[in-house]
Amino acid sequence: MATANHNLSAYDKATIPNAKDFRFGIVVSEWNDEITEGLWQGAFDALIDCGAVKENIVRWNVPGAFELTYGAARMSKSIYPESGMLDAIIVIGCVIQGETKHFDFVCEGVTQGIKDLNVQGDIPVIFCVLTDNNKQQSLDRSGGIHGNKGTEAGIAAIKMAALRKDSAL
Ligand SMILES: Nc1c(NC[C@H](O)[C@H](O)[C@H](O)CO)[nH]c(=O)[nH]c1=O
């Protein structure tokens, strides 16, 4: 189902685990910050709405989407390293097509990097990176007509934190 047929902000709290005991890390790209700040707000508000405590939400900034992988990897090791108390990480970015092929390489790089962190690491890393053809598409997906992908990412983070807890060996 394309985003055009789905509201990114829609969720049923009754189907979401309570997030009160979970700790979240959120890495936010500063490129296109008009968009990424909207995504951050959506993710933060969704976590709080579902019971998360604001003291348990850690935010780091990185320059651009390509640096999200390093930021998430570092955060997973640098926050509560002994007890691994982070339950999920969200990476937030917005990549918009320019004149050159750079878009393709940034998008591929961050996608593969975050995929690798999920495969190799113990903490789920939620991919909240818009990869749009133009700014309007990004505005539409960060609190506009299609809702907020940050909200979607916040809900995904709670669900994955719960799965990680329930599947603990
Ligand atoms: N064009 C966009 C970028 N480019 C910058 C890269 O992400 C990276 O910071 C740079 O190549 C240095 O390593 N980043 C975005 O997040 N969004 C863009 O549209």
Ligand SMILES: CC(=O)[C@@H](O)COP(=O)(O)O
């Ligand atoms: C995704 C990018 O890096 C891109 O926005 C940069 O723009 P350009 O391809 O015109 O250099």
